Amino acid sequence: MSKERVNALSDGVFAIxxxxxxxxxxxxxxxxxxxxxxxxxxxxxxxxxxxxxxxxGNSWLFHHDYFIxxxxxxxxxxxxxxLVLFTVTWINYAMVLLIETLTSGDTSDIQVAxxxxxxxxxxxxxxxxxIYRYLESHEEMHSFDGIEERYRRIRSxxxxxxxxxLVSIGATFFSNLLAGALxxxxxxxxxxxxxxxxxxxxxxxxxxxxxxxxxxxxxxVKKI
Amino acid sequence: MSKERVNALSDGVFAIxxxxxxxxxxxxxxxxxxxxxxxxxxxxxxxxxxxxxxxxGNSWLFHHDYFIxxxxxxxxxxxxxxLVLFTVTWINYAMVLLIETLTSGDTSDIQVAxxxxxxxxxxxxxxxxxIYRYLESHEEMHSFDGIEERYRRIRSxxxxxxxxxLVSIGATFFSNLLAGALxxxxxxxxxxxxxxxxxxxxxxxxxxxxxxxxxxxxxxVKKI
Amino acid sequence: MSKERVNALSDGVFAIxxxxxxxxxxxxxxxxxxxxxxxxxxxxxxxxxxxxxxxxGNSWLFHHDYFIxxxxxxxxxxxxxxLVLFTVTWINYAMVLLIETLTSGDTSDIQVAxxxxxxxxxxxxxxxxxIYRYLESHEEMHSFDGIEERYRRIRSxxxxxxxxxLVSIGATFFSNLLAGALxxxxxxxxxxxxxxxxxxxxxxxxxxxxxxxxxxxxxxVKKI
Amino acid sequence: MSKERVNALSDGVFAIxxxxxxxxxxxxxxxxxxxxxxxxxxxxxxxxxxxxxxxxGNSWLFHHDYFIxxxxxxxxxxxxxxLVLFTVTWINYAMVLLIETLTSGDTSDIQVAxxxxxxxxxxxxxxxxxIYRYLESHEEMHSFDGIEERYRRIRSxxxxxxxxxLVSIGATFFSNLLAGALxxxxxxxxxxxxxxxxxxxxxxxxxxxxxxxxxxxxxxVKKI
Numbered sequence: 001m002s003k004e005r006v007n008a009l010s011d012g013v014f015a016i017x018x019x020x021x022x023x024x025x026x027x028x029x030x031x032x033x034x035x036x037x038x039x040x041x042x043x044x045x046x047x048x049x050x051x052x053x054x055x056x057g058n059s060w061l062f063h064h065d066y067f068i069x070x071x072x073x074x075x076x077x078x079x080x081x082x083l084v085l086f087t088v089t090w091i092n093y094a095m096v097l098l099i100e101t102l103t104s105g106d107t108s109d110i111q112v113a114x115x116x117x118x119x120x121x122x123x124x125x126x127x128x129x130x131i132y133r134y135l136e137s138h139e140e141m142h143s144f145d146g147i148e149e150r151y152r153r154i155r156s157x158x159x160x161x162x163x164x165x166l167v168s169i170g171a172t173f174f175s176n177l178l179a180g181a182l183x184x185x186x187x188x189x190x191x192x193x194x195x196x197x198x199x200x201x202x203x204x205x206x207x208x209x210x211x212x213x214x215x216x217x218x219x220x221v222k223k224i
Numbered sequence: 225m226s227k228e229r230v231n232a233l234s235d236g237v238f239a240i241x242x243x244x245x246x247x248x249x250x251x252x253x254x255x256x257x258x259x260x261x262x263x264x265x266x267x268x269x270x271x272x273x274x275x276x277x278x279x280x281g282n283s284w285l286f287h288h289d290y291f292i293x294x295x296x297x298x299x300x301x302x303x304x305x306x307l308v309l310f311t312v313t314w315i316n317y318a319m320v321l322l323i324e325t326l327t328s329g330d331t332s333d334i335q336v337a338x339x340x341x342x343x344x345x346x347x348x349x350x351x352x353x354x355i356y357r358y359l360e361s362h363e364e365m366h367s368f369d370g371i372e373e374r375y376r377r378i379r380s381x382x383x384x385x386x387x388x389x390l391v392s393i394g395a396t397f398f399s400n401l402l403a404g405a406l407x408x409x410x411x412x413x414x415x416x417x418x419x420x421x422x423x424x425x426x427x428x429x430x431x432x433x434x435x436x437x438x439x440x441x442x443x444x445v446k447k448i
Numbered sequence: 449m450s451k452e453r454v455n456a457l458s459d460g461v462f463a464i465x466x467x468x469x470x471x472x473x474x475x476x477x478x479x480x481x482x483x484x485x486x487x488x489x490x491x492x493x494x495x496x497x498x499x500x501x502x503x504x505g506n507s508w509l510f511h512h513d514y515f516i517x518x519x520x521x522x523x524x525x526x527x528x529x530x531l532v533l534f535t536v537t538w539i540n541y542a543m544v545l546l547i548e549t550l551t552s553g554d555t556s557d558i559q560v561a562x563x564x565x566x567x568x569x570x571x572x573x574x575x576x577x578x579i580y581r582y583l584e585s586h587e588e589m590h591s592f593d594g595i596e597e598r599y600r601r602i603r604s605x606x607x608x609x610x611x612x613x614l615v616s617i618g619a620t621f622f623s624n625l626l627a628g629a630l631x632x633x634x635x636x637x638x639x640x641x642x643x644x645x646x647x648x649x650x651x652x653x654x655x656x657x658x659x660x661x662x663x664x665x666x667x668x669v670k671k672i
Numbered sequence: 673m674s675k676e677r678v679n680a681l682s683d684g685v686f687a688i689x690x691x692x693x694x695x696x697x698x699x700x701x702x703x704x705x706x707x708x709x710x711x712x713x714x715x716x717x718x719x720x721x722x723x724x725x726x727x728x729g730n731s732w733l734f735h736h737d738y739f740i741x742x743x744x745x746x747x748x749x750x751x752x753x754x755l756v757l758f759t760v761t762w763i764n765y766a767m768v769l770l771i772e773t774l775t776s777g778d779t780s781d782i783q784v785a786x787x788x789x790x791x792x793x794x795x796x797x798x799x800x801x802x803i804y805r806y807l808e809s810h811e812e813m814h815s816f817d818g819i820e821e822r823y824r825r826i827r828s829x830x831x832x833x834x835x836x837x838l839v840s841i842g843a844t845f846f847s848n849l850l851a852g853a854l855x856x857x858x859x860x861x862x863x864x865x866x867x868x869x870x871x872x873x874x875x876x877x878x879x880x881x882x883x884x885x886x887x888x889x890x891x892x893v894k895k896i
Contacts, residue, residue, distance in 0.1 A: 007677055011680040011681045014681055014684075015681050015683075015684025015685045015688060016684070016688055018681075018754075018757060018758075019684075019688040019761050020688075022764060030769075033780055034781075035769065035781040036780070036781075039788060060754075064677050068673065195747075202747070205673075
């Protein structure tokens, strides 16, 4: 089956997620004369928003490159893709909890919010791990060959990110600041993992292009 | 007419529905120090959310495979498709009623919420039944042939799911738990019906591919 | 320029509009034990929702067929299309006013809400009139010829619908019921106008297909 | 890599932004008998909405023409595109602040709202400047040649718009009316800059078409 619609659905979900994160910053009421303090107060929360935005954006980048690697979709991949989107939509929920608890300042609430965010992040990594493994076990769905060795080095990156988030959950019992730093590190690692994945995919794209050209040359030469 | 835009509109609607379900879980206010109990309290409601998410997702899977079967769209199918989307958007409304009444715990309210959800589910099944029948009566719109017999076995699946939801409505007058279980069973059956439908479609796809290849071989052979 | 992205943007806007109308029906609070009366009370408002949904859906159908007629887009058509989307998004606002005033029941408020809805409807008709006229004056953008005479009969349909809405505004000063009936008639006429437009377009599509086939036959015959 | 999905994601974000701006105008409660005064009171705010709508629409027009110029996307352009969308989504936030402060009427709050809007506008211009410069330094990504000289005249337009917004920030310390007029002028200039950019792109499109035709003619002539 063509990848067109599974991509269209996913692009739609990612587009909505990227856009609605900002809606959480709408002040419900502005005490006259206090907008500047309100905006400045939102400053630190802005960092949580930026992190969440780039987390969603990064997930889109992953999805984008993953579906370059996939030659065509299947019934099972359509279903697994709904699972990926399911976990990604929870970033919005986790961000809201984090922003609201950081505003109120209650330490135990902030801890819960960090744990929720970490669990969401783990779910996302698990869902990506599942579609990685699914593709590994269906060679006929690969767009190009010859990347097996390179791919092997990065195939456990989702597991690595899960470990970071698990450590972050553990850290909440000692220090929210440390837990937050680890969560942030996890999101950064997610981006690094994307770059590593993307490089393998593009190596494959370039290689298959070169092979195609080479094959054509060989064909032409044989004709002579 | 090309199916491109009717698919694009539908993918957009499904993407929004999948994404906004989660927005209902945003806590409006968090009593400081009570986030953990709030999150745990949302736990059971989470099941309603999961059911609704996979109900919408499942409707997308149906829609996806249905439009593989459809060769091209028509004015009438465009209009009927708006009807399908109309009924699917009501899942959000039904889920909200269910979540709010389960939170407040009033038995008669929960009964009403289950009845509303069942009516929405019946409407969805009816709308799918309509586009099934529409396609049956327009053979020139089929993408491939030779699936008539297999299709006949599943063409009444929407009616079967309507019956389950009707029983669920009746059950609300005895036990909300039973009604909920039947509603859940209906959504599960919806997924089973999708799998059955999808298998017929893919049998058709594979068969028509094989036929095409066979025809080409015959042609080539005749040339010799 | 390719029509792809102007269609994608428009399909996105229409999809969101179709989906968010229902969000207005979410009850903010449910007094325990009163859900059934709340749902029944929403019944009459449901009619306003259905009207708005099919108004948006109908605008999509128009847009869909219009862009079949358009061969390619231009900078000016991209800009005019933003104007069309601008007016269509206001259906949501007008519907909310109508629903809220019909709930509270204040006669003068309902009058204002009907006037606002009529003004929105007039704006939509004007924006469609503008893109009709734009295409008329740019023959090189037509996808097919030979429909001029048929098109002439329907080119003033947007003006006809504007007249209905103007009468509806006038009627609000006598009877809200009459004004509502006229608004409803306007939306129905909008659908009739779509069918008339669509038939002309499809006559053009079929004719150009036939001409192409005929031309090919002539060519083949000449070869002999 | 194909531009398809980066365009789909962006069209999705722009479509949502265009549609949700209007949601800010929903009255939360209507004091019975006061809808007409409420609607009239929203009148002046309507101007802010129109400005924001066309600002977003204009950004889409830019994006649309920019990606005609781009032959294919790259990993880096996908990332930079997320940056562009990031800044554009903030128009919604800035508009809400502007509308709410203009409603309450507090002068210092209005000043803050104008400064926020100017900062958002500057961010958007910077993000467009970045993707301009990125494309300039990657000639292999250009869709067509021969526009270098014309492009040179407009390549600093984003910087010009940044200057206007900086002056507008300065003006808030003297007069909010002047600051608002300058912000408005900046958005108008944005549209002028789009037209200038678009003309260069379309000159390139036309020229490359002509060249292709000419080349074919030369080829045909050589055959004789």
